[in-house]
Amino acid sequence: MTMQRGAARALLEVEGLTVRYPGPGRSRTRAAVTELDLSVYPGESVGLVGGSGAGKSTVAKALAGLVQPEQGRITLAGRDLLGCPSRTARRLRRPMHLVMQDPYASLPPNRQVAATVAEPLVIHGLVDRRMRRRLVVETLDLVRLRPCEEYLRRYPHQLSGGERQRVAFARALIAEPQLVLADEPTQMLDASLRGELVDLLGQLCARRRMAVLHITHDLALAQRGCHRLVVLRDGVVVEHGPTERVLGRPRHPYTAALVAAATGSEAA
Ligand SMILES: Nc1ncnc2c1ncn2[C@@H]1O[C@H](COP(=O)(O)OP(=O)(O)OP(=O)(O)O)[C@@H](O)[C@H]1O
Numbered sequence: 001m002t003m004q005r006g007a008a009r010a011l012l013e014v015e016g017l018t019v020r021y022p023g024p025g026r027s028r029t030r031a032a033v034t035e036l037d038l039s040v041y042p043g044e045s046v047g048l049v050g051g052s053g054a055g056k057s058t059v060a061k062a063l064a065g066l067v068q069p070e071q072g073r074i075t076l077a078g079r080d081l082l083g084c085p086s087r088t089a090r091r092l093r094r095p096m097h098l099v100m101q102d103p104y105a106s107l108p109p110n111r112q113v114a115a116t117v118a119e120p121l122v123i124h125g126l127v128d129r130r131m132r133r134r135l136v137v138e139t140l141d142l143v144r145l146r147p148c149e150e151y152l153r154r155y156p157h158q159l160s161g162g163e164r165q166r167v168a169f170a171r172a173l174i175a176e177p178q179l180v181l182a183d184e185p186t187q188m189l190d191a192s193l194r195g196e197l198v199d200l201l202g203q204l205c206a207r208r209r210m211a212v213l214h215i216t217h218d219l220a221l222a223q224r225g226c227h228r229l230v231v232l233r234d235g236v237v238v239e240h241g242p243t244e245r246v247l248g249r250p251r252h253p254y255t256a257a258l259v260a261a262a263t264g265s266e267a268a
Pocket residue numbers: 021022032050051052053054055056057058059101217
């Protein structure tokens with residue numbers, strides 16, 4: 001999967017991002033992410049890949065404002081997210097939507113699907129109820145929760161794991177975000193549905209110039225859905241480049257080992 005970026009300006013630019021979680025008492029833990037650089041262009045799908053504990057979700061959380069970085073710059077659509085008051089940062093983050101790893105934790109338990117999916121529209125000030133309902137139904141259809149009317153009034157506990165994840169996707173997509181941060185959100189889906197959702201995101205990248213940061217340890221998914229890959233190990237970027245090059249001719253032994261593990265062959 002390749003694409004021409006031309007002279008477009010990066011939508012998301014991350015420079016020197018370092019995140020450290022507080023340890024017990026006054027102790028300092030080692031950094032979960034160290035000096036990370038990353039850029040995502042409009043219409044582009046970038047994969048952040050690496051094994052468990054590599055720091056992938058930490059990057060997503062820092063981008064979404066859920067953890068405070070120790071150092072670094074995050075720029076979205078040319079605006080600096082870390083150097084402004086948190087209220088301003090929340091507004092600046094609106095074009096970005098995070099879909100989390102855990103669908104059980106990410107949907108409000110006491111809310112029906114219709115209200116959950118419509119939430120970003122309300123935040124964006126779209127209050128016309130009929131319009132809202134139409135968009136909710138259209139978006140449920142987009143993520144293949146059909147027949148949509150059957151799902152509107154359900155609560156999360158009345159959904160399967162995969163259905164919850166599709167609800168989380170519908171909520172992410174409904175307000176036409178410029179950037180979707182997808183943190184392993186397809187884990188609970190079967191292979192065919194996972195492929196379909198990855199392809200859907202790809203279509204939206206092409207059609208709406210939406211950008212996606214796919215966070216995953218699934219290299220097959222990364223290969224199917226990403227133009228470029230950034231490989232993370234122990235919080236440090238070890239390699240980045242076009243997906244075909246990184247997976248076809250890995251330069252770093254860690255990437256080679258990931259590829260070998262994914263294909264079931266011996267590491268080079
Ligand atoms: N709230 C926290 N407090 C302390 N340490 C944390 C916290 N969250 C994550 N960590 C640590 O930071 C490191 C990176 O975690 P992170 O969740 O970013 O990894 P990941 O790449 O998303 O892994 P996975 O593929 O398993 O989801 C790990 O060593 C983890 O133990």
